[in-house]
Amino acid sequence: xxxxxxxxxxxxxxxxxxxxxxxxxxxxxxxxxxxxxxxxxxxxxxxxxxxxxxxxxxxxxxxxxxxxxxxxxxxxxxxxxxxxxxxxxxxxxxxxxxxxxxxxxxxxxxxxxxxxxxxxxxxxxxxxxxxxxxxxxxxxxxxxxxxxxxxxxxxxxxxxxxxxxxxxxxxxxxxxxxxxxxxxxxxxxxxxxxxxxxxxxxxxxxxxxxxxxxxxxxxxxxxxxxxxxxxxxxxxxxxxxxxxxxxxxxxxxxxxxxxxxxxxxxxxxxxxxxxxxxxxxxxxxxxxxxx
Numbered sequence: 330x331x332x333x334x335x336x337x338x339x340x341x342x343x344x345x346x347x348x349x350x351x352x353x354x355x356x357x358x359x360x361x362x363x364x365x366x367x368x369x370x371x372x373x374x375x376x377x378x379x380x381x382x383x384x385x386x387x388x389x390x391x392x393x394x395x396x397x398x399x400x401x402x403x404x405x406x407x408x409x410x411x412x413x414x415x416x417x418x419x420x421x422x423x424x425x426x427x428x429x430x431x432x433x434x435x436x437x438x439x440x441x442x443x444x445x446x447x448x449x450x451x452x453x454x455x456x457x458x459x460x461x462x463x464x465x466x467x468x469x470x471x472x473x474x475x476x477x478x479x480x481x482x483x484x485x486x487x488x489x490x491x492x493x494x495x496x497x498x499x500x501x502x503x504x505x506x507x508x509x510x511x512x513x514x515x516x517x518x519x520x521x522x523x524x525x526x527x528x529x530x531x532x533x534x535x536x537x538x539x540x541x542x543x544x545x546x547x548x549x550x551x552x553x554x555x556x557x558x559x560x561x562x563x564x565x566x567x568x569x570x571x572x573x574x575x576x577x578x579x580x581x582x583x584x585x586x587x588x589x590x591x592x593x594x595x596x597x598x599x600x601x602x603x604x605x606x607x608x609x610x611x612x613x614x615x616x617x618x619x620x
Contacts (some may be wrong), residue, residue, distance in 0.1 A: 333465060335365035337491045338367035352482050362471065365390060366474040367397035371547065371568060373419075373571050376519070379471040389605050396547065396570075404579020406619035412580045413543030414585065414615050415572065418606040422520045424564070425611060428589055429463060430517060431491050431557050436507030442615050443558050444590060445496055447509065457593045462526040463491040467515050474522025483513045490514075527600050536601035536612055544617055545577040547572045551619055560590035566617070589616035 338361070344451050345355040363381070364374030373393040381389075416425065432443035439447065449456060467476050469483040469574040481503050489497045498514055499505070506513035517523050531539065549564040556562075559617045570577040592598060592613045599612040 330367050330392060331595070332402075333365060333367045335363065337363045342521070346478070346482055348482065350550070354478055354482060356477055362473075365393065367394060367617045368401070370616075371397050371400060373555075377471055377521070378473065378474045378475060381564055382549050385605065395396050395494065398609050399570055400547075400580045402570060402579055404581045406581055406583070407542060407544070407571065407617070409618040410616065412485065412617045413540040413572070413612050413613055414524075414579075414617055415540045415543065415545045415601060416611045416613065417545060417547045418603050418608040418610050420546055420549055421525065421611050422608050423554060423606055424562075425589065426463070426523060426525060426558070427552060427595075428557050429491075430500065433463075435501040436484065437501045438499040439505050439508045444560055445499075450496045450498055453495055456496055457494040457590070458595070458598060459492060459494040460492050460527050460529065461491065461598075462524075464489045464524045464526070465522060466513055467518070467522050469522055471581065472519065474517060476518065476593070479516055481513070483515060488514055503562070513569055523608075525600070525608060530592030530600045530602045530609055531580075531612070533601060533603050533610075536578060536610065538573055539599065540572045540612055541575070543572050544581060544583075546575055549585060560588045562586060562589055581595065581619055583617050583619040585615065585617055586612075 341359050343357045347353050359378050360375035361380050362374060363525050364372055368371035375390060419489050425600050432445050437443040466475055466487045468487060469475055477487050486544055499509060499510060500516055501509055501514045503513050546566045547568040549566050563584060566585045567582050569581040569583060571579045571581055592615060597614045601610040
């Protein structure tokens with residue numbers, strides 16, 4: 330490790346919400362977070378409504394430092410093509426869940442601008458793997474995404490947006506709930522209150538074993554320029570590690586491409602539990618072209 334930088338932050342906020350219809354809500358909340366960056370490129374951190382434990386802090390810090398050291402060593406590029414690709418939880422949150430939430434947004438659904446169609450919600454027809462679920466729990470204690478009510482006064486509640494591969498409901502604020510013809514829903518405000526569930530999870534080590542000869546993708550660039558309505562993607566993957574002998578080591582750079590919704594319907598899809606991460610990683614088969 331050549332250089333590092335870090336920051337800590339904590340706050341307490343008092344908020345109130347009053348409407349012309351007589352709604353009068355108020356409350357206080359706390360937040361705490363830290364972030365560290367190594368060599369000016371790879372970083373990690375924690376956010377919540379309570380302090381991280383010392384053990385969890387040291388463990389996460391050691392893991393990201395270890396990844397920084399592995400990225401400093403050049404790897405042997407595999408032949409380009411369809412490979413086992415292990416997406417790190419950060420990539421799953423930024424790209425996979427980010428794309429799903431964009432397509433689940435009420436305005437996108439009502440205006441017919443996304444991959445999911447209004448008539449598919451509640452139809453019982455699977456649009457993803459029949460064991461994939463995306464649900465929200467803003468009532469989970471001390472999460473960054475926990476709250477009592479939304480900015481519009483909608484009470485927090487547990488809900489499913491996708492259950493067993495089937496569309497249950499979009500993410501609906503008051504405006505688009507009226508246009509969609511349904512009740513408004515709680516909204517995701519942070520990834521730690523959103524849950525991606527599916528087939529039985531592999532351990533991180535088992536994930537490396539199944540991804541032998543493939544790559545571990547730690548970050549991608551260009552997610553906001555992709556065609557979310559079709560699911561087609563071509564993403565730069567500047568922080569990638571080769572996977573050999575049951576471990577990830579040796580830096581690679583390349584391009585990741587395919588169709589996200591095809592991957593989320595694929596029989597090869599596996600969920601991988603990374604130590605200390607709320608969101609699972611995803612093991613898929615898609616195209617990786619090294620540079």
